Amino acid sequence: MANICGCELQAHRPEQAPKQPHTHLHRVAIVGPPNSGKSTLFNKLTGLRQKVANYPGVTVEQRTGRIRLAHNREVELIDLPGIYSLDPRSEDERVTHDVLTGRMPGVSRPDAVILILDSTNLSRHLILAAPVLSLGLPTLVVLNMADALREGGGALDTSALAARLGAPVVLASAAKGEGLEPVHEFLNRQFAVPHPVQLPVIQDIPKCRAWASRIGAEASYRAPAPPVWTRRLDAVFLHPLFGPLVFILVVLAVFQTIFVGAEPLMNAVEAAITWSGSEIGRLLPASPVRDLIVEGVWGGVGSVIVFLPQILLLFLFIGILEDSGYLARAALIADRTMAKVGLQGKSFIPLLSAYACAVPAIMATRTIENKRDRIATILIAPFMTCSARLPVYTLFIAAFISEGPFLGPFVGRRTAAMVGLYILGFLAAFATARLLKSSILKSERTPFVLELPPYRRPTLRSLGLRLYDRARIFLRRAGTVILTAVVILWILAHVPLIDGHAPPIEHSAAGTLGRALEPLIAPLGFNWKIGIGLISSLAARETIVGTLGTIYGIQGDESAPGLQAALHRDLTPGGAVALLVFFAFAMQCMSTVAVVRRETGGWKWPVLQFVYMGSLAYLGALAANWIVTAWIS
Amino acid sequence: MDLPRGREGVILDLDLPEDVARRLMELGFVPGNTVVPARSAPGGDPRVYRVDGSEVALRRETAVHIRIRDRNDCFSDE
């Protein structure tokens, strides 16, 4: 039984306003409950692009940005994870707590606070005002989502509320950019020290809640009408029958779109790359440099860039999922399944974002309160099919499986194969979670508590920005990691020179390296070229597409151009399936290893994870090659 | 708490470990507030509860420890 007995009100004693020399850069922290629009405001004010999405727990680490003010002055703004109170229960909440109390190593305590509360649910959100105001820092209270409040017919008297809180209050909409002038003024160091007001004892939540209701009423707060659309949509998405049905249909439609819908775009990109490559080949004089550019850069990097449209489609879908608020419902639906392996619905949110990339997903596990659940989620996240696997899967599926109807006219064979690979990763994650949660990471069940946001319409602007940012990341990777890898490979494939000429590729340095690996990988049905690809894919999974593009480009076969055709000729079906299985299981991503080390605070877990996933990949591929080969013959 | 969907109840107290109870209270499950069970995941668990202006999902194993009073038969008691 929690201690909810009452206490009297405590007088709030503001500390001295921090007197700073003029050279000191002022730091202003944005604090507020999860999903109240902190990052939206941060982005609006700094012009940066912190991730914004419609579910609680998006931001999990602090992020600073500078704003230039009048007279050449600057102020540093800090975006923080959302909190419900100043007593932290998970790693992300701890970040906010530590920054606000000056305990974060290497980070000085902020000089002022912008407290963001959701104006559509003010009575509850005002609870947080008590502990934040009692920090004694100059505070501006921003009541966000003014647009939604207005639409729902809600209203309040901000000056009355300001008088009760002893701090300035503004009604604003961070998303629409409305009512932000007072925020700018505040940042221009018109910091007001909070007036001493009576605040409730902050440990006593019922008292705080009663206080919040009282001052809400004194400020004539009228809550908006309940969100009708959210209820209507939930009547479908959380319907016992239609809910799961809609979910499955949407997932199949998405895969079909990614596979079939992206094809014309991919063909267009491919045509452009092939054409420009041959033009360059024509224009430049014959020389090793020309070959490097045409075979290495165009053949290698180009074969990865072809997948840009597909990746963008995937991110468009993830964006809609995250911005609409459906993600939290998916976590709710998944809770029962997660409970079977000893985890809970909250772990599902990071796992879903691992479909984009495991690195932010592993960061996102900070919202999981139970330490052991968190480690287990970190360990299984890289099994989820990240977007870097997509080019590999697509290439090999397209090379080895002919298109045709599978499940009626809408779901094709290739789509089915792709869905199968996603399911394979998912099953591996589940089996591993079960193993971990029944042995080394066993723990008591922690209660599942998840706040569901109202549905919001994803804006074209936010989806557009997501795609733009993603395209930049993808192209930057192609232009750095993958470019470097293919250039190194191209050089290795042309040395040592024999009589001033490049050796046949089998006898080049790259070929020798690949062939040295052959005894190890031959049982999986891989040849030495795949061996080289596997080595290069340690830098980033999709690099293998680039290296294979380069190798087959150098080999140059005029009769059957194209990477798909070359692979089809050069690899057995058993080897192809084995390769897909290998990529589904292996942890070929150094960034993931690094982030796991950082988040778990040591080498123990990442090493265990790498070895485990690697062994599973090898054995899985071995079995796949065996089965397929036996089945075909 | 074991109310049919849509039926209002008033929270009496939370018979849960201190830290869980605090988190639930921060989310609106404060004694005296009304709570309305809403939709659930397929199979009826976890369920969404409308409480204090927001919607919070809980498993049944947690919800049963929230003691409530049915709104409709509360004119005299307590």
Ligand SMILES: Nc1nc2c(ncn2[C@@H]2O[C@H](COP(=O)(O)OP(=O)(O)OP(=O)(O)O)[C@@H](O)[C@H]2O)c(=O)[nH]1
């Ligand atoms: N209607 C409306 N929606 C808003 C407004 N500000 C933010 N949002 C939406 O609210 C959701 C949450 O916004 P974020 O900025 O990610 O919230 P946050 O406080 O950073 O959330 P966490 O990082 O999870 O704590 C997003 O879907 C935003 O688009 C606003 O003024 N009006």
Ligand SMILES: [Mg+2]
């Ligand atoms: Mg945020």
